[in-house]
Amino acid sequence: xxxxxxxxxxxxxxxxxxxxxxxxxxxxxxxxxxxxxxxxxxxxxxxxxxxxxxxxxxxxxxxxxxxxxxxxxxxxxxxxxxxxxxxxxxxxxxxxxxxxxxxxxxxxxxxxxxxxxxxxxxxxxxxxxxxxxxxxxxxxxxxxxxxxxxxxxxxxxxxxxxxxxxxxxxxxxxxxxxxxxxxxxxxxxxxxxxxxxxxxxxxxxxxxxxxxxxxxxxxxxxxxxxxxxxxxxxxxxxxxxxxxxxxxxxxxxxxxxxxxx
Amino acid sequence: xxxxxxxxxxxxxxxxxxxxxxxxxxxxxxxxxxxxxxxxxxxxxxxxxxxxxxxxxxxxxxxxxxxxxxxxxxxxxxxxxxxxxxxxxxxxxxxxxxxxxxxxxxxxxxxxxxxxxxxxxxxxxxxxxxxxxxxxxxxxxxxxxxxxxxxxxxxxxxxxxxxxxxxxxxxxxxxxxxxxxxxxxxxxxxxxxxxxxxxxxxxxxxxxxxxxxxxxxxxxxxxxxxxxxxxxxxxxxxxxxxxxxxxxxxxxxxxxxxxxxxxxxxxxxxxxxxxxxxxxxxxxxxxxxxxxxxxxxxxxxxxxxxxxxxxxxxxxxxxxxxxx
Numbered sequence: 268x269x270x271x272x273x274x275x276x277x278x279x280x281x282x283x284x285x286x287x288x289x290x291x292x293x294x295x296x297x298x299x300x301x302x303x304x305x306x307x308x309x310x311x312x313x314x315x316x317x318x319x320x321x322x323x324x325x326x327x328x329x330x331x332x333x334x335x336x337x338x339x340x341x342x343x344x345x346x347x348x349x350x351x352x353x354x355x356x357x358x359x360x361x362x363x364x365x366x367x368x369x370x371x372x373x374x375x376x377x378x379x380x381x382x383x384x385x386x387x388x389x390x391x392x393x394x395x396x397x398x399x400x401x402x403x404x405x406x407x408x409x410x411x412x413x414x415x416x417x418x419x420x421x422x423x424x425x426x427x428x429x430x431x432x433x434x435x436x437x438x439x440x441x442x443x444x445x446x447x448x449x450x451x452x453x454x455x456x457x458x459x460x461x462x463x464x465x466x467x468x469x470x471x472x473x474x475x476x477x478x479x480x481x482x483x484x485x486x487x488x489x490x491x492x493x494x495x496x497x498x499x500x501x502x503x504x505x506x507x508x509x510x511x512x513x514x515x516x517x518x519x520x521x522x523x524x525x526x527x528x
Numbered sequence: 529x530x531x532x533x534x535x536x537x538x539x540x541x542x543x544x545x546x547x548x549x550x551x552x553x554x555x556x557x558x559x560x561x562x563x564x565x566x567x568x569x570x571x572x573x574x575x576x577x578x579x580x581x582x583x584x585x586x587x588x589x590x591x592x593x594x595x596x597x598x599x600x601x602x603x604x605x606x607x608x609x610x611x612x613x614x615x616x617x618x619x620x621x622x623x624x625x626x627x628x629x630x631x632x633x634x635x636x637x638x639x640x641x642x643x644x645x646x647x648x649x650x651x652x653x654x655x656x657x658x659x660x661x662x663x664x665x666x667x668x669x670x671x672x673x674x675x676x677x678x679x680x681x682x683x684x685x686x687x688x689x690x691x692x693x694x695x696x697x698x699x700x701x702x703x704x705x706x707x708x709x710x711x712x713x714x715x716x717x718x719x720x721x722x723x724x725x726x727x728x729x730x731x732x733x734x735x736x737x738x739x740x741x742x743x744x745x746x747x748x749x750x751x752x753x754x755x756x757x758x759x760x761x762x763x764x765x766x767x768x769x770x771x772x773x774x775x776x777x778x779x780x781x782x783x784x785x786x787x788x789x790x791x792x793x794x795x796x797x798x799x800x801x802x803x804x805x806x807x808x809x810x811x812x813x814x815x816x817x818x819x820x821x822x823x824x825x826x827x828x829x830x831x832x833x834x835x836x837x838x839x840x841x842x843x844x845x846x847x848x849x850x851x852x
Contacts, residue, residue, distance in 0.1 A: 314652065315652070316652050317651055317652040317683050318683075320652065320683060320684060321682070321683040321684070324683070324684050324685055324686040324687075325685055327685075327686040328685040328686055328716075331686065331716050331717055332716055334719075335715070335716045335717070335719040336716070337719070338712075338715040338716060338719040339712045339715060339716065340749065340795075343709070343712050347716075513795070514756065515749070515752040515753070515755075515756055515795065516795060518752050518755040518756050518759060519751065519752060519755050519798050519802055519806055520802070521755075521759060522755045522758055522759060522806070522809070523802070523805055523806065523809065525759070526758070526809055526813065
């Protein structure tokens with residue numbers, strides 16, 4: 268059985284001190300810096316003024332009524348339904364009643380919407396700018412170095428992942444280039460940041476990516492570009508066709524059947 | 529030790545509140561006096577947690593309750609140092625502190641004026657709006673409080689706390705239909721809150737015995753509310769108490785079989801047989817609860833002492849009536 272000779276490369280031990288450690292250190296420090304930069308740049312959640320709040324909460328009231336109508340008597344439900352449907356259709360709860368029926372405002376011209384986008388931009392910038400700078404720095408100074416040898420064998424497929432920037436065909440995939448080390452650092456320092464900055468830190472990019480996925484359905488509902496009048500009309504229709512059932516109907520028999528003394 | 533400090537201390541019994549506030553000096557000493565979010569030291573010291581600030585807030589409320597104003601002030605100072613004086617919640621807390629240390633009505637009125645100036649500048653300050661309503665209530669200006677609450681609820685109708693408060697205020701004024709309406713709003717927000725169901729039953733009962741029109745309808749609905757509260761929460765003492773009271777009243781008042789023409793929307797009153805069985809069940813359950821909780825059996829300790837005593841009294845009056 269032919270033994271594959273172990274590839275040996277004589278490296279200057281100084282490579283270890285002057286490339287591996289600096290890259291790791293710089294990555295950690297930028298992570299910490301990014302965390303504090305994000306904390307500093309974060310704009311406080313914007314306060315909503317009373318008319319906006321009224322608009323949203325009045326809609327919530329209709330939704331609550333629709334969902335939990337069973338808890339109240341048919342007469343009470345009818346009274347509330349009549350009132351809410353009427354008010355929704357006439358636009359009594361709208362923030363700007365005179366703008367009823369004009370459609371949703373363009374989110375690009377709405378300053379409130381712009382502010383939200385700016386916040387997102389700022390977060391993304393805090394990710395992109397340092398990443399670009401460090402990548403450039405590593406490319407300029409450390410490209411082409413093979414710095415460590417992983418202590419376990421790997422298949423050939425890993426070559427492109429671990430030896431980025433080193434264009435040698437015959438080198439064992441165990442050897443790792445500096446740029447690959449950098450990429451590994453980006454993804455692998457998560458737990459270090461958790462340890463240093465607490466688990467809800469801004470340095471980890473996983474959180475960043477999750478954040479940009481969309482802040483949830485709540486923001487969608489009242490987000491920019493949604494016409495509140497349309498929402499009100501839809502809710503009025505939902506309420507108008509709702510069939511009401513009273514939970515208290517026959518509750519005394521249910522109790523008598525279930526309670527055993 | 530501090531786990532009970534993480535919940536708002538509104539319903540703590542007095543002895544627990546006293547115990548908590550007696551821990552205040554040690555607790556205040558053991559925690560660092562200032563935590564800045566940007567300092568380098570936060571890299572190696574323990575990170576600040578939301579629990580800490582919650583503890584401070586609840587500790588302050590407990591201290592105010594037991595008269596330890598010094599510790600309360602210290603809590604307030606630390607919260608202010610962290611969140612700034614113009615934080616809405618802190619403004620309300622500071623107002624609460626000032627109300628607590630005020631000695632007479634004149635001082636309270638001054639606090640009220642402060643609230644008014646704050647609200648004039650920024651009318652969307654919800655904590656201060658609520659504080660102002662509470663202060664109006666404690667100054668016995670109930671009608672003004674009701675007006676302010678109605679205004680607040682117009683712009684924020686999904687606030688269960690405010691609706692419940694409004695229901696209490698209306699009930700204190702004897703305006704039961706309004707109070708019932710407000711409690712129904714609370715139920716629309718929290719449909720499974722058995723205490724609200726029982727509370728609504730109580731208000732319905734009060735409306736029925738106050739001699740308003742359609743008292744039988746109120747009583748019937750009251751019975752059903754209590755049934756629902758029991759359905760949602762087994763062995764709910766308040767529910768059984770109310771059930772016993774309402775069924776007994778309906779049974780004794782049922783001498784005249786005047787079956788007035790009922791409107792279709794309301795449910796019919798349960799027939800006498802059902803009422804009697806409900807009454808029996810409630811009586812049996814109440815005596816079981818009283819017996820077991822007085823004996824201190826395992827699993828039966830959670831009942832409020834005063835409620836158990838009231839239930840016992842109700843059962844005793846019942847027993848006297850029977851023996852006669």
